[in-house]
Amino acid sequence: xxxxxxxxxxxxxxxxxxxxxxxxxxxxxxxxxxxxxxxxxxxxxxxxxxxxxxxxxxxxxxxxxxxxxxxxxxxxxxxxxxxxxxxxxxxxxxxxxxxxxxxxxxxxxxxxxxxxxxxxxxxxxxxxxxxxxxxxxxxxxxxxxxxxxxxxxxxxxxxxxxxxxxxxxxxxxxxxxxxxxxxxxxxxxxxxxxxxxxxxxxxxxxxxxxxxxxxxxxxxxxxxxxxxxxxxxxxxxxxxxxxxxxxxxxxxxxxxxxxxxxxxxxxxxxxxxxxxxxxxxxxxxxxxxxxxxxxxxxxxxxxxxxxxxxxxxxxxxxxxxxxxxxxxxxxxxxxxxxxxxxxxxxxxxxxxxxxxx
Amino acid sequence: xxxxxxxxxxxxxxxxxxxxxxxxxxxxxxxxxxxxxxxxxxxxxxxxxxxxxxxxxxxxxxxxxxxxxxxxxxxxxxxxxxxxxxxxxxxxxxxxxxxxxxxxxxxxxxxxxxxxxxxxxxxxxxxxxxxxxxxxxxxxxxxxxxxxxxxxxxxxxxxxxxxxxxxxxxxxxxxxxxxxxxxxxxxxxxxxxxxxxxxxxxxxxxxxxxxxxxxxxxxxxxxxxxxxxxxxxxxxxxxxxxxxxxxxxxxxxxxxxxxxxxxxxxxxxxxxxxxxxxxxxxxxxxxxxxxxxxxxxxxxxxxxxxxxxxxxxxxxxxxxxxxxxxxxxxxxxxxxxxxxxxxxxxxxxxxxxxxxxxxxxxxxxxxxxxxxxxxxxxxxxxxxxxxxxxxxxxxxxxxxxxxxxxxxxxxxxxxxxxxxxxxxxxxxxxxxxxxxxxxxxxxxxxxxxxxxxxxxxxxxxxxxxxxxxxxxxxxxxxxxxxxxxxxxxxxxxxxxxxxxxxxxxxxxxxxx
Numbered sequence: 042x043x044x045x046x047x048x049x050x051x052x053x054x055x056x057x058x059x060x061x062x063x064x065x066x067x068x069x070x071x072x073x074x075x076x077x078x079x080x081x082x083x084x085x086x087x088x089x090x091x092x093x094x095x096x097x098x099x100x101x102x103x104x105x106x107x108x109x110x111x112x113x114x115x116x117x118x119x120x121x122x123x124x125x126x127x128x129x130x131x132x133x134x135x136x137x138x139x140x141x142x143x144x145x146x147x148x149x150x151x152x153x154x155x156x157x158x159x160x161x162x163x164x165x166x167x168x169x170x171x172x173x174x175x176x177x178x179x180x181x182x183x184x185x186x187x188x189x190x191x192x193x194x195x196x197x198x199x200x201x202x203x204x205x206x207x208x209x210x211x212x213x214x215x216x217x218x219x220x221x222x223x224x225x226x227x228x229x230x231x232x233x234x235x236x237x238x239x240x241x242x243x244x245x246x247x248x249x250x251x252x253x254x255x256x257x258x259x260x261x262x263x264x265x266x267x268x269x270x271x272x273x274x275x276x277x278x279x280x281x282x283x284x285x286x287x288x289x290x291x292x293x294x295x296x297x298x299x300x301x302x303x304x305x306x307x308x309x310x311x312x313x314x315x316x317x318x319x320x321x322x323x324x325x326x327x328x329x330x331x332x333x334x335x336x337x338x339x340x341x342x343x344x345x346x347x348x349x350x351x352x353x354x355x356x357x358x359x360x361x362x363x364x365x366x367x368x369x370x371x372x373x374x375x376x377x378x379x380x381x382x383x384x385x386x387x388x389x390x391x392x393x394x395x396x397x398x
Numbered sequence: 399x400x401x402x403x404x405x406x407x408x409x410x411x412x413x414x415x416x417x418x419x420x421x422x423x424x425x426x427x428x429x430x431x432x433x434x435x436x437x438x439x440x441x442x443x444x445x446x447x448x449x450x451x452x453x454x455x456x457x458x459x460x461x462x463x464x465x466x467x468x469x470x471x472x473x474x475x476x477x478x479x480x481x482x483x484x485x486x487x488x489x490x491x492x493x494x495x496x497x498x499x500x501x502x503x504x505x506x507x508x509x510x511x512x513x514x515x516x517x518x519x520x521x522x523x524x525x526x527x528x529x530x531x532x533x534x535x536x537x538x539x540x541x542x543x544x545x546x547x548x549x550x551x552x553x554x555x556x557x558x559x560x561x562x563x564x565x566x567x568x569x570x571x572x573x574x575x576x577x578x579x580x581x582x583x584x585x586x587x588x589x590x591x592x593x594x595x596x597x598x599x600x601x602x603x604x605x606x607x608x609x610x611x612x613x614x615x616x617x618x619x620x621x622x623x624x625x626x627x628x629x630x631x632x633x634x635x636x637x638x639x640x641x642x643x644x645x646x647x648x649x650x651x652x653x654x655x656x657x658x659x660x661x662x663x664x665x666x667x668x669x670x671x672x673x674x675x676x677x678x679x680x681x682x683x684x685x686x687x688x689x690x691x692x693x694x695x696x697x698x699x700x701x702x703x704x705x706x707x708x709x710x711x712x713x714x715x716x717x718x719x720x721x722x723x724x725x726x727x728x729x730x731x732x733x734x735x736x737x738x739x740x741x742x743x744x745x746x747x748x749x750x751x752x753x754x755x756x757x758x759x760x761x762x763x764x765x766x767x768x769x770x771x772x773x774x775x776x777x778x779x780x781x782x783x784x785x786x787x788x789x790x791x792x793x794x795x796x797x798x799x800x801x802x803x804x805x806x807x808x809x810x811x812x813x814x815x816x817x818x819x820x821x822x823x824x825x826x827x828x829x830x831x832x833x834x835x836x837x838x839x840x841x842x843x844x845x846x847x848x849x850x851x852x853x854x855x856x857x858x859x860x861x862x863x864x865x866x867x868x869x870x871x872x873x874x875x876x877x878x879x880x881x882x883x884x885x886x887x888x889x890x891x892x893x894x895x896x897x898x899x900x901x902x903x904x905x906x907x908x909x910x
Contacts, residue, residue, distance in 0.1 A: 259773050263763065266756070273750040276704060277742070278764045279730035 052387045060384050067380035071373040078368060083361060090355055090369075097354020098347045108350055110238035113245040114304055116342040118317075118324035120245075120252045120335055121296030124289050125178075126325070127256065127333045128269040130185065132290070134196025135297055136321025137203035138177040140314075142301025144207050145173035147222070147312040150305075151214070154228035162228065166306055171298035177203065178294025179287060186283035200321070207314050224310035230303070241307045248299065253335040255292070265289055330378065348373060402465040404429045404590040405450065405481070405559055410459035412445055419445040423459070423616040425609050427559070432581060432591045434601040434622075437611035438634055438836040439807065443594045444486075446611070447561045450592075451483035452476035482552030483561040488544050492537040496530055500551045522553050526583045529576075541689070542573040549580075560584070561592045566600060570689065571864065571897035578604050596634075598627045599865070610634055635837050643844050643869045646852060651679040653715055654856035655701070655825055660710035662696055670696045672880040674710070678825065680717070683847060683857040685871030685888060687864060687896050693880035694860045695745060698827050702742045703730045714738050717824060741823035743815055745830050745860075747807075751814045754803030758784045758795065761802055762817055787816035791842065808839030815846055826850050829860040844870055864893045876900055 055063070076087035098108050118135050125132035149166045157165060181195035211220045233239040256262040264285050268275045275282050305312055327345060331338030352366025403426035412420045420442045427433045435443045448454045450461065452473045460467050463479050470476050476483070490499050497516045516532040523530055530546045539547070545565060552560055562581075566574045581591055581604065595601060601608050602622055610617040610633040617633050632638055655678040662671040671693050678684045686694055699705035701712055703725065712725040716737060723736050733740060748754040752761050762780035770776065784798040791812040795805055802810055815831060828847065832840040847870070851857050861867045867874055871888040876899035884899040 258775055260767055260775055261773070263760070263767055263775055266760075267753060267764065270753045270755055271749055273746070274753050274764070277702070277730065277744065277750045279703075279734065281729075281731070 052385065055384060063380055063384055064377070067376045068373070071376035074376070075369045075372045078372065079365070082368075083359070083365060085359060085361075090359070093355050093358045094348075094351030094369075097351045097358075100354075104350070106236065106238050108346060109242050110308065111346045111350065112339075112342050113238070113242045114300060114308070115320050115323060115327060115346055116338060117245045117248060117300040117303060118297065118320050119327040119331070119338050119342055120248055121174075121293050121300060122321075122324050123252065123328045123333050123335065123338070124256065124262075124265055125293040126328055128265045128286065128289050130182070130286060130290065131193045132178065132181075132196050132293055133193050133322070133325065134177065134181065134199045135293075135300075135324055136317050136319070137196070137200035138174045138294055138297035139301045139304065139317045139321055140200075140207060140312075141177045141203040142170035142174040142298040143305040143312050143316055144203070144210060144301075145169040145298075146302050146305040148210070150225050150228040150310075151222075154225060163230070167299075167302060170302040170306075171295045174296070174298025174301060175291050175294035178290040178297065182287045182290030186286045204314050207312060207316075211313070221313070222311045226310045228306075229310045230307040238308070241303045244299070244303065248296065249335045249339060252296070256333070256335070261285075261288070261292075344377070345374075403427060403462070404431075404464065406462040406465075407446075407450070408460045408462065410446065410449060410456045410461070412442075412449060412454060412457050418614050420449075420456075420611075420614050421616075423611070425616065425619070427590050427592060429558075429590055430585055430588045431607065432585050432593065432605045433619075434605035434608045435592060435594045435611065436596065436598075436601055436608050436630060436634060438596060439834050440613075440836075441611040441634075442614040443611055444563055445614075447483060447563060447592065447594060450476065450481055450559075451561060452481075453483075477555050477557070480556055480558040481561070482555060482557030482559070484545070484548045484552060484563065484565065486563040486567065488548055490536045490544060490547060493535065495533050495535050496539075496547045496550070497532040499536060499547055500532075500554050504555065518554065519550055522550055526553075526580050526587070528580060541568045542570075542577075545569070545577070553584075558588070559590045559592070561594070563594045564596075565593065566595065566597065567862075568690065570900050571893045572901070574600070597863075598630055601630065602627070612636055631837065643841070643866075644848065645870065645872075646848070648679065648682040648851070648872050650681050650854055652681075652717070653677050654680045654717075655858075656711075656713040656715070657701070658711040658713065660697070660700060660712070661708045662693075662700055662705055663708055664696075670880050671700065674877070674880070674882055676875050676882060676885070678856040678858055680824070680856045681851060681854045682873065683851050683859055683871045685867040685874035686858065686860040686877060687867050687874050687900060688877035689900055690862065692877045692900075694877060695829065696880075697877070698742065698744070698829055698858070698860065701725065701825075701827065702740065703728050703733050714740075714825075739822060739824045741818035741821050741826045743811075743818050743826075743828040743831050745833070747810055747814055748803060751818075752802050752810065755801050757799045757801055758788070758793075758813060759798050761813060762787075762820075765817060765821055783817070783820055787813060787820070791816050791846075807834040808836055808842075811835055811839065811843065815843060819846060819850060823850070823855055825856045825858070827858040827860075830862060831859070832866070833862070840866075864896055867896070868893065878902055 072091070079085060079087045079090050097104065099105055118139055121138070122132050122135050146166050146169060149162070149169045153162060153165060177199055181190070181192050181199060184190040184195060185192045211222060215222050230240055256265065264275070264280055267278070267280060268282055268285050272282055304316060309316060323345060327338055327342045330341040348370045352370050355361060355366045356363045406426040408424055410420055410423045411418060423446055435447065437443045445454060449456045450470065452470045452475050455471060461470060462468065468479055470479065491502065494502070497512060497519050500519055501515045519532040522528070528546050528550060530543060530550065536544060536547065545568070549560070565577060569577060585591055593605065602625065605622050607619055607621055608625060608630060609619045610630065612634060620629070657677070658675050660671050660674040661669065664670050674697060686697070688694055696705050700707050707726050710726070714723045714725055716723060718737065723738065725733055725738065728736070744750040753764070759777060759781050762783045763775065763777065766780060767775055781798060787793060788795060788798060793805070793809045793812050795809060802813060805813070811831060815828070818826065831843050835843065847857055847859060859871060868888050868891060874886050874888050874891060874896065875882055876884045876886070876896055878900055883902045886895060
């Protein structure tokens with residue numbers, strides 16, 4: 042038959058160094074294609090563009106700290122959604138869970154900042170933000186567990202509720218009436234070794250390790266995997282599925298709570314409706330790309346933050362519309378995600394196959 | 399005899415991925431002949447037939463019809479060459495009548511005339527001895543009636559070559575006999591019939607010749623008159639196998655599990671179990687026979703604590719404490735906490751008994767991971783168990799870290815049964831444990847069940863092959879539409895007797 046001259050075939054798992062090579066090849070190919078696209082669209086030298094991207098991410102110690110800080114926040118939110126995703130509970134509400142926790146932190150800083158001793162204030166901030174995150178995550182989990190509601194829609198809608206709460210808060214409690222809350226660094230998280238972001242980075246590093254152990258080595262983590270893979274199997278061996286769903290979303294919400302604390306208490310020291318800035322959704326991509334493995338997620342969150350920061354720098358350096366940097370980011374992600382296909386499948390031409398046999 | 403074959407295959411090969419599903423198959427069938435295609439599960443029988451019926455296209459080889467080479471690209475092409483296939487899973491529209499289904503999709507320039515069509519259907523039925531009402535709706539039909547409609551559908555289109563894929567899998571012994579007599583009539587009428595099966599006695603009683611496939615390769619064709627079960631099995635498996643199940647007399651029988659007047663309804667409120675009562679003894683294999691979907695699954699799940707019980711009792715006599723516990727309305731966890739050692743090999747292996755994406759070690763852990771108060775998992779015990787099962791049951795796997803879905807059906811089942819037996823059960827329930835397994839693996843499973851019985855376990859075995867049930871079990875209860883229709887002694891019962899009980903309806907004042 043002449044019509045079909047190639048086949049797509051699932052391949053045996055690759056040896057690790059080969060899969061690393063395929064991924065490296067994907068990045069090289071992505072850079073080459075981006076270079077062609079950049080030259081065609083702008084006439085600029087692509088090497089300069091890449092240099093500018095790298096400088097945007099690593100160009101000065103300030104930029105490096107800022108890069109690490111952004112990775113930390115994104116990674117923290119990604120860690121938060123991962124247990125739920127592993128359970129196939131599509132938590133698209135990290136945006137709202139982080140924002141509402143940030144709001145709780147803000148409120149504590151604003152109303153109790155001057156009256157409580159500093160260590161007590163920190164504890165109250167932690168408790169308030171974790172509690173807020175948990176509440177925001179558990180409401181959809183409870184409805185899912187009891188009445189099998191659609192968690193995707195439910196968590197998405199909770200995002201809007203959180204945004205409106207913040208808008209309301211800013212309108213009624215900011216005395217100037219401008220709707221913009223002045224930062225309160227004096228009530229923020231402590232600054233370690235003169236580096237304002239160091240504490241955030243350390244906390245997220247520790248959390249990465251904890252979430253890794255939680256998912257891989259504990260009974261809870263095992264139950265999450267079983268429920269995610271097959272609810273029937275879970276019931277068959279006597280797992281209380283409802284309990285696991287709610288418990289896992291408590292964990293997910295609590296981690297979002299910590300992300301909110303780090304974002305408001307450790308970074309911005311204030312809040313606006315755009316404080317989370319879409320990272321609740323980017324985190325979903327980080328988690329998927331990292332195959333729900335916290336260690337891989339360190340790499341994927343680095344990649345995404347690096348691309349964002351680098352692209353931002355390109356726009357300023359070359360006065361290019363930001364769309365150009367979005368195109369480059371898109372091309373690179375396309376190749377990286379696309380190469381996963383080649384890790385799992387191979388394409389054989391009809392001729393080839395006969396030779397193989 | 400230099401007669402040209404009705405259909406002839408030459409060097410047909412088909413590949414899925416890198417794997418050959420069929421390789422260099424040569425086959426021919428004459429007019430007025432019944433040919434059986436025999437082979438184990440996964441030997442490529444259905445794939446081969448699908449290529450004749452136009453569902454798959456062969457990668458290599460040629461097909462000849464009446465001596466001329468043809469290209470069959472679609473089922474429509476197949477009909478052009480008067481080939482029709484009756485699939486294992488029926489393809490009928492439920493709300494249409496038999497006639498409407500039969501004429502569906504026939505392109506005809508004439509005026510649409512349902513009455514004339516119905517008359518033709520009647521005519522065909524009478525000619526071959528079918529028993530079907532042309533105006534009856536499909537959803538009101540039994541499985542065997544639906545099959546009849548499928549066969550008439552093919553005949554209506556003028557097929558001279560009929561391919562039937564495992565037609566007896568869903569039939570009772572009586573219905574099977576009826577089907578066979580119809581097929582013989584068609585043969586006398588000059589039709590060529592190909593029947594796919596893995597049941598040896600059917601092959602022997604029905605067909606003129608048998609073509610055997612093994613692992614996608616064509617082994618050979620023999621005249622049925624010159625064959626017997628041993629020869630065919632050897633061709634199928636590639637080595638001599640003993641087909642005897644050694645059944646010992648039950649010893650130390652105690653009443654272990656007593657089911658009293660069990661009633662269950664499904665989500666729509668339809669009764670699925672109706673006043674089911676029976677007792678399972680220790681040291682005995684209790685068989686459950688019945689047409690698929692008669693409530694077997696719900697019965698086992700009710701005992702395992704997975705199905706809501708509306709009425710009745712499930713009593714367990716604990717041999718350790720001597721106490722009698724009622725398991726009704728208890729969750730699987732609570733049942734285990736009572737000290738009831740109940741093992742369950744469910745019908746749905748990868749969707750319920752095991753997690754396909756997890757490796758063998760983690761699947762072993764399903765039963766035991768809760769042990770101890772630590773919040774961390776202990777993988778050493780499960781790893782040792784996995785290694786032991788791989789060794790004892792000869793599981794073919796690269797290692798214990800391989801996801802179970804990558805293994806073959808037989809090996810998956812060995813892992814599941816091995817794990818359930820490792821829990822040292824007092825009651826072992828197994829639903830269709832050999833479905834899809836090859837002969838060697840099936841006998842491994844039968845032996846495992848027998849060993850459990852000898853250890854004093856109360857074994858409950860839900861099966862579909864009546865020959866096996868009769869050979870393996872001590873007693874057989876027969877279930878029909880959710881009710882127990884009879885209990886027989888497996889040592890004296892016949893297939894026909896069980897077959898009658900399977901279709902007998904006791905519920906709602908039906909004929910008793």
